Amino acid sequence: MLLLSEQNDNGVLRLTLNDSSRRNALSEQMLDTLQTTLEAAASNPEVRVIVLAATGPAFCAGHDLKEITQARQHDDAGRAFFTRLMGHCATVMQAIVNHPKPVIAEVTGIATAAGCQLVASCDLAYAGPEARFATPGVHIGLFCSTPMVAMSRNVSNKAAMEMLLTGDMLSAEEAMQHGLINRVIAAEELTAYTMEMAAKIASKSSMTLATGKKAFYAQREMPLAEAYAYTSEIMVENMLKQDAKEGINAFVEKRTPHWQDQ
CATH class of the missing domain: 1.10.12 (Lyase 2-enoyl-coa Hydratase; Chain  A, domain 2)
Known part of the structure; x- marks a missing residue:
């Protein structure tokens, strides 16, 4: 199952990316699953807050590069697939921003490229000290233009451009200083803290x-x-x-x- 779903009595829906073998990449299937689940939660009055977490060593490594490489074999060199994928990803990111329920990212491991975009698109984000963040597209000749949209709306222009131009990895502390995440929490306390914050928010109208x-x-x-x-x-x-x-x-x-x- 690509996405684990669990709802508690406080109205907190916990969604866990569960494709650790592909570092929870935003494949077409993962994007489909996220979009469907978010749409269902939007109209469910029992859901008051959403927490987005992940299994494995990566929160989300961005798009599935193997899927992208395979698409290059098509007659159009992948243009139709790439167009569909970028549009689909943009739809999911906007679904988070436009969602009527607050969405909180709970980040462990790395969040890179579209994975970093996913964190930036959430309303709040808490991370463990081992979390790392980057928009590393420049390393492979691909500027992270769509992640840039969410990044530039969360951190300062200079900080966003430095990430985008260098592709360097940020520590959790640096990400907090730049405003990409709210707080760094000890690994053993992260889930409890995130769920406590979610419950506090869920108690409001x-x-x-x-x-x-x-x-x-x-x-x-x-x-x-x-x-x-x-x-x-x-x-x-x-x-x-x-x-x-x-x-x-x-x-x-x-x-x-x-x-x-x-």
Whole structure:
């Protein structure tokens, strides 16, 4: 099974990439499986937060280079396959960003090329001290142009360009300093910490989380005045929701709110 799925009572769906023999590469089949699973989770009210983890020594090594090499044998030298693969990968990355539920990456081992893109596309990311990150396409004559989209939206321009131009591997600490991941956690504590953070987020109103996540990614692409106009409107609509009324009343009355997720 390429993707292991487990959901707990807190509403946390844990998805584990499980193709360690191929270093959890984003093959066509893996992308298909991820997309289908993410789509199902989006409409499942029992899922409140998603954790994306992996088995084996690699979180995700990017695209399957053997699959890419095989496609070169086609009459078009692989053009149709490459076009389909890049489009499919972009769809999955955008599905994570546009997903109504928060998505958290739990990274052990290496995350390279499209695997690094996968980490950057998640809303939060926690990593063990042995985790390593790189966009190493330049080593094989292939600039990591699509990973660059997610990378440049997470780290500074200079840091992103250094990774892209050199292909050098970053340590977990360096990745944290650059803003690619949130925190480095001791290996033996990583899963417990990630799941604790997921449970904390899952305890909030799912309506509020979905509203805020969508607004966050929308406003950051806008000019300042447009961003304030947009988020002001979002705040007004949010204030009129049942959970906002309940949350404010609970705060004033010094009690725990009871969310209806609406």
